[in-house]
Amino acid sequence: MSDLFKPISENLQSTPTSQTNPYGPNPADFLSNVGSFQLIESTLREGEQFANAFFSTETKIEIAKALDDFGVDYIELTSPVASEQSRRDCEAICKLGLKAKILTHIRCHMDDARVAVETGVDGVDVVIGTSQFLRKFSHGKDMNYIAQSAIEVIEFVKSKGIEIRFSSEDSFRSDLVDLLNIYRTVDKIGVNRVGIADTVGCANPRQVYELVRTLKSVVNCDIECHFHNDTGCAIANAYTALEGGAKLIDVSVLGIGERNGITPLGGLMARMIAADRDYVLSKYKVHKLRDIENLVAEAVQVNIPFNNPITGFCAFTHKAGIHAKAILANPSTYEILSPADFGLTRYIHFANRLTGWNAIKSRVDQLNLHLTDEQCKEVTNKIKKLGDVRQLNIDDVDSIIKDFHADVSTPLVKPVSGLPKVPHILEGLDESEEKRLKQ
Amino acid sequence: MSDLFKPISENLQSTPTSQTNPYGPNPADFLSNVGSFQLIESTLREGEQFANAFFSTETKIEIAKALDDFGVDYIELTSPVASEQSRRDCEAICKLGLKAKILTHIRCHMDDARVAVETGVDGVDVVIGTSQFLRKFSHGKDMNYIAQSAIEVIEFVKSKGIEIRFSSEDSFRSDLVDLLNIYRTVDKIGVNRVGIADTVGCANPRQVYELVRTLKSVVNCDIECHFHNDTGCAIANAYTALEGGAKLIDVSVLGIGERNGITPLGGLMARMIAADRDYVLSKYKVHKLRDIENLVAEAVQVNIPFNNPITGFCAFTHKAGIHAKAILANPSTYEILSPADFGLTRYIHFANRLTGWNAIKSRVDQLNLHLTDEQCKEVTNKIKKLGDVRQLNIDDVDSIIKDFHADVSTPLVKPVSGLPKVPHILEGLDESEEKRLKQ
Numbered sequence: 001m002s003d004l005f006k007p008i009s010e011n012l013q014s015t016p017t018s019q020t021n022p023y024g025p026n027p028a029d030f031l032s033n034v035g036s037f038q039l040i041e042s043t044l045r046e047g048e049q050f051a052n053a054f055f056s057t058e059t060k061i062e063i064a065k066a067l068d069d070f071g072v073d074y075i076e077l078t079s080p081v082a083s084e085q086s087r088r089d090c091e092a093i094c095k096l097g098l099k100a101k102i103l104t105h106i107r108c109h110m111d112d113a114r115v116a117v118e119t120g121v122d123g124v125d126v127v128i129g130t131s132q133f134l135r136k137f138s139h140g141k142d143m144n145y146i147a148q149s150a151i152e153v154i155e156f157v158k159s160k161g162i163e164i165r166f167s168s169e170d171s172f173r174s175d176l177v178d179l180l181n182i183y184r185t186v187d188k189i190g191v192n193r194v195g196i197a198d199t200v201g202c203a204n205p206r207q208v209y210e211l212v213r214t215l216k217s218v219v220n221c222d223i224e225c226h227f228h229n230d231t232g233c234a235i236a237n238a239y240t241a242l243e244g245g246a247k248l249i250d251v252s253v254l255g256i257g258e259r260n261g262i263t264p265l266g267g268l269m270a271r272m273i274a275a276d277r278d279y280v281l282s283k284y285k286v287h288k289l290r291d292i293e294n295l296v297a298e299a300v301q302v303n304i305p306f307n308n309p310i311t312g313f314c315a316f317t318h319k320a321g322i323h324a325k326a327i328l329a330n331p332s333t334y335e336i337l338s339p340a341d342f343g344l345t346r347y348i349h350f351a352n353r354l355t356g357w358n359a360i361k362s363r364v365d366q367l368n369l370h371l372t373d374e375q376c377k378e379v380t381n382k383i384k385k386l387g388d389v390r391q392l393n394i395d396d397v398d399s400i401i402k403d404f405h406a407d408v409s410t411p412l413v414k415p416v417s418g419l420p421k422v423p424h425i426l427e428g429l430d431e432s433e434e435k436r437l438k439q
Numbered sequence: 440m441s442d443l444f445k446p447i448s449e450n451l452q453s454t455p456t457s458q459t460n461p462y463g464p465n466p467a468d469f470l471s472n473v474g475s476f477q478l479i480e481s482t483l484r485e486g487e488q489f490a491n492a493f494f495s496t497e498t499k500i501e502i503a504k505a506l507d508d509f510g511v512d513y514i515e516l517t518s519p520v521a522s523e524q525s526r527r528d529c530e531a532i533c534k535l536g537l538k539a540k541i542l543t544h545i546r547c548h549m550d551d552a553r554v555a556v557e558t559g560v561d562g563v564d565v566v567i568g569t570s571q572f573l574r575k576f577s578h579g580k581d582m583n584y585i586a587q588s589a590i591e592v593i594e595f596v597k598s599k600g601i602e603i604r605f606s607s608e609d610s611f612r613s614d615l616v617d618l619l620n621i622y623r624t625v626d627k628i629g630v631n632r633v634g635i636a637d638t639v640g641c642a643n644p645r646q647v648y649e650l651v652r653t654l655k656s657v658v659n660c661d662i663e664c665h666f667h668n669d670t671g672c673a674i675a676n677a678y679t680a681l682e683g684g685a686k687l688i689d690v691s692v693l694g695i696g697e698r699n700g701i702t703p704l705g706g707l708m709a710r711m712i713a714a715d716r717d718y719v720l721s722k723y724k725v726h727k728l729r730d731i732e733n734l735v736a737e738a739v740q741v742n743i744p745f746n747n748p749i750t751g752f753c754a755f756t757h758k759a760g761i762h763a764k765a766i767l768a769n770p771s772t773y774e775i776l777s778p779a780d781f782g783l784t785r786y787i788h789f790a791n792r793l794t795g796w797n798a799i800k801s802r803v804d805q806l807n808l809h810l811t812d813e814q815c816k817e818v819t820n821k822i823k824k825l826g827d828v829r830q831l832n833i834d835d836v837d838s839i840i841k842d843f844h845a846d847v848s849t850p851l852v853k854p855v856s857g858l859p860k861v862p863h864i865l866e867g868l869d870e871s872e873e874k875r876l877k878q
Binding site for chain 2: 051230231326352354389
């Protein structure tokens with residue numbers, strides 16, 4: 001099958017270079033971090049809020065080690081005040097000596113902060129709801145109270161010599177002036193970064209770009225973004241946030257989290273590779289993506305979605321005849337992502353009625369048979385006819401090709417009329433299918 | 440369970456109105472069609488290019504009727520020249536007398552056009568590759584040849600009195616001047632709409648916005664957009680295209696199509712409802728979404744992805760204590776989409792170690808028991824402790840609550856010391872779990 005599975009690298013010379021890559025960073029975005037972003041991996045925090053998640057200590061450690069090996073910059077853990085075991089697990093992961101920095105995620109409250117700083121984490125992510133909704137229905141506090149709590153918690157955490165992030169929650173439904181006020185306040189007292197969170201998963205990309213750009217003009221610290229995926233924009237919003245000047249993106253494996261989750265690690269890798277392949281490959285072991293996704297999928301008992309970017313079963317499968325023709329000539333025609341980058345292979349689906357003669361010719365070559373282009377077109381028509389009657393598999397196609405080849409190679413014994421001899425193909429057909437094929 | 444499943448409509452009064460909805464159309468986009476878009480549903484064309492798709496005539500008709508009932512504006516079918524059965528199926532669907540307009544999708548070639556116009560379709564979607572890649576490796580034609588073919592095909596289709604769309608393929612890797620030239624040419628000879636296609640699935644939202652805005656200044660006809668999802672941006676790109684002035688979006692059920700597919704119908708509905716709920720609900724029967732997804736998922740033998748917008752099993756499940764508290768007070772705190780719009784219900788996940796006392800209090804009320812807030816906090820701590828040891832189910836929590844209630848209601852028989860009596864809970868624990876719980 002070597003012809004159908006050529007590594008794309010052979011053809012990379014003919015793809016646009018990074019200077020002319022239309023999917024690369026926009027030259028107009030002078031604040032862009034598309035080529036210099038960092039990942040805050042939150043499978044062990046946001047992901048634990050996924051409906052199916054119950055991680056034992058052993059599983060948490062296995063996931064943390066895999067993420068560290070992958071190359072994520074930060075690993076975020078459930079608050080140590082969520083439960084006693086959560087606190088112990090946090091301590092255990094801090095003791096692993098990983099390259100990634102370990103964070104924990106707490107409410108903006110001294111009770112939580114005092115416990116968090118004792119766990120051994122490299123930093124604390126503080127969050128508080130700032131929207132009218134959360135202020136009314138969650139904690140019931142006003143912006144002055146929020147600012148006072150934030151200052152107290154931030155100064156306490158900083159006094160321990162570890163990193164501190166301050167994030168609003170439900171940022172896009174918060175009053176812009178309130179938001180900018182509190183971000184400027186916490187920036188001045190020296191947080192490492194501020195966070196924007198689309199907690200309800202409804203922000204759209206240009207809205208994200210505007211808010212990040214505005215915030216970037218108000219604070220000096222880094223900006224981190226957290227996007228839920230309720231309306232399917234979590235990857236795009238993350239990308240647009242980086243264009244606007246955000247530096248860090250929260251992700252989780254397969255996007256697991258509250259409701260239908262957040263920006264998925266794999267999907268964001270796909271997005272970022274399209275924009276800056278060199279940066280991503282230099283930093284992250286993307287060929288380990290599939291293993292990590294399988295590990296987490298098993299831990300939370302879900303299947304990898306059929307349409308998952310990169311690792312979905314058909315992400316590199318090409319079917320329509322017109323696509324297959326071009327892909328065979330040059331994979332870059334219909335692929336920007338190279339399956340080889342992820343330790344995967346491409347597949348040309350030729351056993352169906354949409355197939356074209358280029359794909360069939362390629363299969364004929366693989367079978368080490370010799371047919372002219374005209375003959376390939378003829379056998380393709382036979383395959384399409386059977387494909388009209390029922391779903392085909394590769395054996396069906398191979399049998400039709402081999403019988404056709406035998407017929408054209410030994411003209412003396414060729415039947416005078418009627419269908420070509422493919423009895424073992426027709427055996428699978430019921431009466432009505434046979435009738436339709438003969439029509 | 441009535442308390443945990445309150446319809447969101449009760450609370451809609453307190454959500455921002457459409458004037459102040461931060462997720463609504465951007466007032467700066469005077470060309471925006473966010474509140475006036477149309478759907479070209481391509482499950483029976485793009486979707487047939489999905490690896491697993493083999494639609495019998497009966498299945499095609501069932502899907503077409505379901506989509507028509509849902510309210511899609513157009514239904515696009517596989518080219519009648521793909522195979523003889525494809526042609527017959529096209530004719531059969533045209534004869535159903537659906538409200539939706541029926542389109543078929545062909546190469547920019549008179550051979551295809553002559554067959555297409557005889558099928559009874561309401562319109563023909565013509566496509567040709569315009570990028571350097573497709574011009575070199577697919578059809579091998581130059582832009583002059585493309586323009587000549589386009590004019591011939593368009594005038595022929597128009598002469599039959601049916602709609603015609605001209606689309607480039609791989610638009611974002613095509614030369615901008617070439618693109619604008621050919622779009623202006625076909626606009627002048629009177630196409631109904633021009634199409635932009637992100638064939639390789641790598642465009643990003645702001646890039647889409649720019650191209651649509653630019654094209655909108657060159658042509659008078661409508662703009663249709665087609666986005667593949669290789670880098671997870673197909674929904675966001677569709678939304679941003681509408682903001683920029685595109686009018687029609689290609690979708691398929693669950694996004695099925697070549698590779699990992701295109702903009703999914705359900706995901707786009709989620710996105711558009713967040714922006715303009717009134718428009719979407721007035722036009723599309725979104726409560727039938729789940730049935731249509733199940734129909735197509737069964738036909739192509741895939742599972743609904745666990746993280747699917749709207750219909751994923753956990754799309755309306757809330758878990759973390761802080762989320763549950765606010766959701767119980769007002770669902771809009773963590774939900775913009777209302778599950779009731781889709782015939783679905785919300786679920787508060789309270790049987791886990793991240794639970795909070797508000798969620799448990801709500802469960803206590805459901806069980807018709809009476810505990811003070813302090814007692815609810817106490818029993819919550821017991822539940823969190825067991826949740827640290829193993830995965831909980833609702834029965835576990837209910838047993839702990841009932842035993843706790845019995846203990847506090849009959850103080851005379853309360854055990855003097857030790858754990859509360861929950862023998863049937865502990866039965867499920869092995870020795871090591873029991874030891875950890877006692878610790």
